[in-house]
Amino acid sequence: MELNILTVCYLIGSVTFILGLKMLSNPATARRGNLIAAAGMTIAITGTIFLYKDDTGNKLHNYAWIFGGILIGGIIGTLAAKKVKMTAMPEMVSMFNGMGGACAALISIVEFSHIGNNVVPGSHKLLLPEGGQGIILIILLGVIIGSISFAGSMIAWGKLNGKVKDFSFKGQHLFNIAILLVILGLATYLIGWTPANATIIFFLVFALSLLYGIFFVFPIGGADMPVVISLLNSFTGVAAACGGFLYNNKVMLTGGILVGAAGTLLTILMCKAMNRSLTNVLIGSFGGGAKAGPLGKKEQGSYKEISISDAAVVMSYAHKVFIVPGYGLAVAQAQHACHELEKLLEEKGVEVKYAIHPVAGRMPGHMNVLLAEADVSYEKLLEMEQANEEFPGTDVVLILGANDVVNPAAKHDPSSPIYGMPILDVELAKTVIVNKRSMKPGYAGIENELFYRPKTSMLFGDAKKVLQDLIGEIKNL
Amino acid sequence: MNSVLNWISANQQMIYIVILMIFIGIEVIGRVPSVLHTPLMSGANAIHGVVIIGAIIVMGKAESDNYLALVLGFLAVILGTLNVVGGFVVTDRMLEMFKKKKPPKSP
Numbered sequence: 370m371e372l373n374i375l376t377v378c379y380l381i382g383s384v385t386f387i388l389g390l391k392m393l394s395n396p397a398t399a400r401r402g403n404l405i406a407a408a409g410m411t412i413a414i415t416g417t418i419f420l421y422k423d424d425t426g427n428k429l430h431n432y433a434w435i436f437g438g439i440l441i442g443g444i445i446g447t448l449a450a451k452k453v454k455m456t457a458m459p460e461m462v463s464m465f466n467g468m469g470g471a472c473a474a475l476i477s478i479v480e481f482s483h484i485g486n487n488v489v490p491g492s493h494k495l496l497l498p499e500g501g502q503g504i505i506l507i508i509l510l511g512v513i514i515g516s517i518s519f520a521g522s523m524i525a526w527g528k529l530n531g532k533v534k535d536f537s538f539k540g541q542h543l544f545n546i547a548i549l550l551v552i553l554g555l556a557t558y559l560i561g562w563t564p565a566n567a568t569i570i571f572f573l574v575f576a577l578s579l580l581y582g583i584f585f586v587f588p589i590g591g592a593d594m595p596v597v598i599s600l601l602n603s604f605t606g607v608a609a610a611c612g613g614f615l616y617n618n619k620v621m622l623t624g625g626i627l628v629g630a631a632g633t634l635l636t637i638l639m640c641k642a643m644n645r646s647l648t649n650v651l652i653g654s655f656g657g658g659a660k661a662g663p664l665g666k667k668e669q670g671s672y673k674e675i676s677i678s679d680a681a682v683v684m685s686y687a688h689k690v691f692i693v694p695g696y697g698l699a700v701a702q703a704q705h706a707c708h709e710l711e712k713l714l715e716e717k718g719v720e721v722k723y724a725i726h727p728v729a730g731r732m733p734g735h736m737n738v739l740l741a742e743a744d745v746s747y748e749k750l751l752e753m754e755q756a757n758e759e760f761p762g763t764d765v766v767l768i769l770g771a772n773d774v775v776n777p778a779a780k781h782d783p784s785s786p787i788y789g790m791p792i793l794d795v796e797l798a799k800t801v802i803v804n805k806r807s808m809k810p811g812y813a814g815i816e817n818e819l820f821y822r823p824k825t826s827m828l829f830g831d832a833k834k835v836l837q838d839l840i841g842e843i844k845n846l
Numbered sequence: 847m848n849s850v851l852n853w854i855s856a857n858q859q860m861i862y863i864v865i866l867m868i869f870i871g872i873e874v875i876g877r878v879p880s881v882l883h884t885p886l887m888s889g890a891n892a893i894h895g896v897v898i899i900g901a902i903i904v905m906g907k908a909e910s911d912n913y914l915a916l917v918l919g920f921l922a923v924i925l926g927t928l929n930v931v932g933g934f935v936v937t938d939r940m941l942e943m944f945k946k947k948k949p950p951k952s953p
Contacts, residue, residue: 386893387870393889393937394878400941403889407934410896414930417899421906429906431916438905438920442927449928450935461936462888469894469929475922476900479908479915503853599887605894612900614860624896626864630871632890635883642880727880734884741943752880 371420378416379620385409386624390631413620455739456699459732460529463522463598466605470518473608477511478575480615485568495563502560504615509556511611512571513578518604520582525598528591537588542652548581592773593650595732596639600647603632642727643790672808675826677835680802681842687764689720691756693793694736695729697770697805697832704743706836707769711745713843722749724756724766724793726774753793760797768795768803769832772810776817785815801825804835885940892933898926 385405392402421429429435446465453461484504487496498504527533538544555574559567589597610625612618640647675683684690692711698704711721723745729736737750751759760766768775771793778785779792795801801824808827810816819825828835854861878886905919 382896386896387874390871390886390890390893391874393886394875394882396879396882399882399885399889400938403885403892403934403937403941406889406893407938410893410930410934413896414898414902417902418906421903423903423907427907429903431906431908431910431919434916434920435902435905435923438901438923439927442924443931445924446928446930446932447935450932450939453936458888458936458940459884461932462884462891465895465929465932465936466891468925468932469891469897472897472901472922472926472929475918475925476897476904479904479918479922482914501849501853503857595884595887599883602887602891602894605897606890609894609897609900610864612897614857616900616903617860618899618903619863621896621899622860622863623867624893626867627871627874628890628894630868631875632871632887634872634875635878635887635890638878638880639883642883732884732887734881737881738884738940738943 372422375416375420378412378420379618382409382413382620383623385412386620386627390627454702455742456702457530458738459595459598459735460526463526463529463594463601466598466602467519467522467526469605470515470522470601470608472515473605473612474512474515474519474575474578476612476615477508477515481508481512481568481571485571488565493565495565495567497563502563505560505563507611507614509559509571509574511608511615512575513552513556514604514611515608516575516578517582517585518601518608520579521586521601521604522582522598524583524586525594525601528586529594533587535588535590541584541588545581545584548577548584552577552581589651592728595728596636596643596647596650599632599636599639603629603636606630606632639728645790672820673826675802675828677828677838678842680826680828681839681846683800683802684714684765684767684839685717685719685843685846687719689722689759689763689765690714691722691724691760691763691766691795691798693724693726693729693766693768693771693775693795694740695726695769695771695774696735697772699730699735699739699770701770701832701834703769703831703833703836704739704745706833706840707740708743708745710836710840710843711749713840717843722751722756722759724753724760724795725750726753726771726793728790729771729774753791757794757797760794763798764800766795766798766801768801769836770804770806772805772817773815775819776815777819778815778817787815795819796822796824799824802828804828804830804832806831885937888933888937888940892930892937895926895930895933898923898930901926 386409389402389406392398484498489496524533552574555570559570586597606625606628610622613622613625640650714721725736773787775793775795779787779790782788803820803825901922905923908915908919
């Protein structure tokens, strides 16, 4: 009876996961979808705690430990997720993903410890567990994928908050492939020969997988982290599914594989939004790969600056102004000031719109979330294609802390690392004002010739301060 | 060879689920607009937190003298909960910001 109820719990869980994911991919239902999946998860977890029985019919014990762990994790998780700033959300997702990966790896380690020391008496072979080599394979997969996901996510987290710098050395790709081959070789040996010293080999595989995770993410540029996180996210899904095989648990299997498949597709979609291939992202190592090309054009002459008061005049006498937000806006937390400027200009009869590049900021959708927080109307946010159509009739484009997404090198310089990425054609407008903190190149580490064009003027300073000054200036006009 | 075939037939139900889930996973998010990439990723991130069920089973089966299993299982439960709870809360916070401006678009 109890087990049948548990089966129903798992069934509900699996269905809500599918439903939730489906609803999450539509703006109108996304939030409800998330809550439905959360409800299903709660049912599945509660059911497991109280109803689970193992093959011999024993119920779970150690309730104090289980509830203690859930309480600690729940409190920390809620606080961290509630307190995190909008700009740091991508890091947070990466961090949580890493936790999931580590959880899967730990499960594998414990399960292996049950079988790793049973040697067939008088031989050098491991005593095969019930389920045979298949079980060893699943345990190994769980520990390999889980550790790669954990280590990789931690590096991605460090990169996004600036604690870890891009790092690559000559032949790193060969080095990575070598590690991977050693991992696979050891795993094959362990499964095929089941030697008595299995525990040592198992922990070697574990350590190498962590190492691989680190070196896998190290050379990939910070700007590509969203793609990497999405990929690691699908890895963790597969690691969770391994647990499903291990415990013959359908909800872990469905949830894990679902995320594994959807996550892989999502990764590819993200790459497509940047017009790049996944291999290009993983092997191309942004920044490090920036060869002599852009450097050769360093002598692009000088840029010109514009004062706050001039910028205020230009904008308030324009008919149509486009704002191009970027990471700089997010860092400066200037979204509210930005909305205020927009309202002020509209009062003066200026048409104001936002041009949102699909990968502006640190994650796709980053800018939409940020501007929505400041109550910017949804209709004012134009996607790249629409914005590019409207730029020719625009008087002023104000770029707030965006760089690579408006770099014309992506269109005509095949040697540029971002060549081929679709960009916002801000040069079609009459004037371009660029707000940046300094002339330092953007996240991809490449020069932007846009800043040296005759149409462009630079407005240096922190986005929030500059916007506030602009607002004050326009009010005084 | 024989053992592989045996393994497949012993686990055929699971293998069916895997294959069907791959197709569902791909089908279900096939038409997501790029605006929702981040929340969707975050939501999927929370869903793979089902690993926590494995962690609970490990923890609940651990004998009271098996300190390795107790300690690692406990850690796994904490980490898994972090993944689940944190994941859903962050996703909800992201989507909360969309919601306010959504009504004019949906009928």
